[in-house]
Amino acid sequence: MPVEEHDPFEDQFASALRQAGGTFESHRLDLAARGETRGRKIRRRRAAIAGGVTGVALVGLGGALVLPGIQTDGGRRHSVAGSPSAPPTPAASPTRPSAMSADDVVRTLERLLPKGKFSGEEGRGTGEQLPPYARVVYDDGKGKAAVAVMVDRVRPGGSQALETTACPDKVFVPYDACTSGRLADGSTLMILQGYEYPDRRVDTKLWSAELVTPKGQHISVQEWNAPAEKGAPVSRSRPPLSPDQLKMLAGAAAWRSVADAIPADPRVPTAEPSRSQGVPGGSVSATLATLLPKGAEVVKKGVADPGFGYVVIDDGKGASMVQVNVQADMSGLANQLFGSGSRTLPDGTRVATHQGPGDKGGRGVVMWTVDTMRPDGRRVVISAFNSGTQHTPATREAPALTPKQMETIATSERWFSRD
Template sequence: MPEEQHDDPFEDRLGAALREAGGAFDTDRAALSAAGENRGRRLRRQRRAVVGGAVAGIALVGVGGALLSPWGDASGPHRASVASETTASTTKPTAKPTAKPVSGEELIRTLKGLLPKGKVSKAEGRGTDEFLSPYAHVVYDDGKGGGAVGVSLGRVEPGSDQARQATQCPDKVFTPHDSCTTSRLSDGSVLMLLKGYEYPDRRVDTKWWNAELITPAGQHISVSEWNAEAEKDAPITRPEPPLSAVQLKSLITAGAWRTAVDAIPEDPKKTGTAGTPGTAEETAGAPIGPVLAALLPKGLKVVGKGAPDSQFAYVVVNDGKGRSLVQINVQPDMSDVEGDLFGTGAETLPDGTKVATHQGPGEKGGSGVVMWTVDTIRTDGMRVVISAFNSGTQNTAATRKAPALTMKQLREIALSPKWRQNQG
């Protein structure tokens, strides 16, 4: 069974995704959200665009296979497998590959050959000469129960923010996990090994172990495995996934995968390389975390915070009544999706700023968790969306009756002129 996409609330910018999709989206404001960042997946992991818009509304384009390409977004077999289930795009790459194409059957044979002795079944794969990301997926049984194992391949710009994020351990506030390490190999490649769970709220104890490898040349190999024969909606067959961390490392560092990545056609839209003037990394504004902390009401103690970032920040606060997660996204140039994000029910202020609000259950399944959101967009397209929860994470049970900030306080933070000053 093809692998499914993990929940990745923050993907490559929503605005860019919507521009790429060019489709029509439900604009029901009932589920307006600013869901949290997920840095591990890159899978999931670490890409930042708010899930804004509607309930079934504005889906994150790029997590669905129709728009998934092998250039710079092969962050795990979850992505590749979703693509394998769609037929929305049959366009072939026009750029010439740097090596002979590798078929899906060849990738499957490679995966089988690299696995320890055992039974292999339910093999599926896609080659490097197709528009969507190449991958291989099997069910592997070492005699202790079958477990799904998948490999997906892609490219990223060496040294880019995306390359760094792909191998950056996720924040436990958004992606609960047992362990995660990032290390640099002797050849300069960076390897991340993560032992986590398929469902962040642990409603089913399906384990998901993931390895991400980025080489100095920008080759991106991702391996995932589960302690079930499919990552979702399948019975748990064994206590842990079949491959140990050592075996995962051996599998992902095999030279055959790098050869296959070299056979992926170059991105026909590629216009530059990492580190050149005008890249997102160089033009990004200052980290917004300090601004968020400065705008918090008095009486709130910050007991946790995220890493520095120019578009996303979170803090965990406690006013003596329990922990409360507060997160914010500041996104420039979102005018082209304003109609999708702000419907007829949105308030328009005298200066033209639009404001939409929502109070409802949290999205991640934590028991009793609610999420309060204020979403704003200025006339120049700068969007500021802030959410607060009545729990210290989105995935755990409520720790208090209501978030630590009121809707009025969230609104004041979202409309603060300091966001414009911070963006320069």
């Protein structure tokens, strides 16, 4: 599925990755069109902390994976008590602070915010299945606004840490302003001033800060100009905290203590996972550009990434985005991905074609997808849209590439050639 303006599988998932470790990786890569990694993770983190959402639905061309949800007790949300998959909370050690309850985390947020009134508190402590978070409705006298914080740990210097604090690609995430840089203590910080809905069908603003310390402590702060992220009228022209105040809130020492109180999870690998999928030593975006038919002028191209890439092309009839995923050893999902209606080419490559809506905003965007898998499990998925992004109205009647042209691109041996 493409990256969309809603968040059905958004980064309830990024935090859940810490719990499930490598188990999720193959399912995550099963998305028909991965979307730009950083942009998708930003919206996932938004969903994970906005309302305490902990369920995870990973939807690809086949199958779904759902994790346990949460229950509500007296208006304050917390992880399901006694869940068999929830790790035990060990006693504090000299190197790890005592566990913090949901109330402790919520009170920390309220203490760090400027003077105001609070309501609608929700939270999760450090000893539960998913990372601690706090969410409040904050009123500084200028209108109620939702403010939320989630605290977690990531591998210092790893790809997740780098992607977390990098500004997203505007092809996937529209925003007004974004800054990213390194602080004096070696932490990296991103401040993003964007919107709850990429298509801006409702003018709910979403501003966020993502901070990762040299020790891997990750603090994610989000604020809205409404008392809820969705379904509530805008109550003020902008969120209550300025970018500088977001920086101060995310950088507060109290959140690092919360991160240190999270019990270590033995299921999480200590080493960066190896890249087992993608173009050998190359960039999907660059390879895709070389495989386009004549007359398709590339007006924008994605960053170098061996697993995912995109181009925006214009053949004189309007912009059209084309994106590709390249994955290795996906044979375990072959029967789910290639069912009735799929074809098998003479060389054993399986091919499935799908056509349908490319968004849910009523903007006339369509997505055509050709999914291919070699006999050895190597998979290439290509999707094309009749718009230059996944969050703007259609620019043409149909994508710039035909399904036949997309199949030719997806079945090219260049995806797995080292030349």
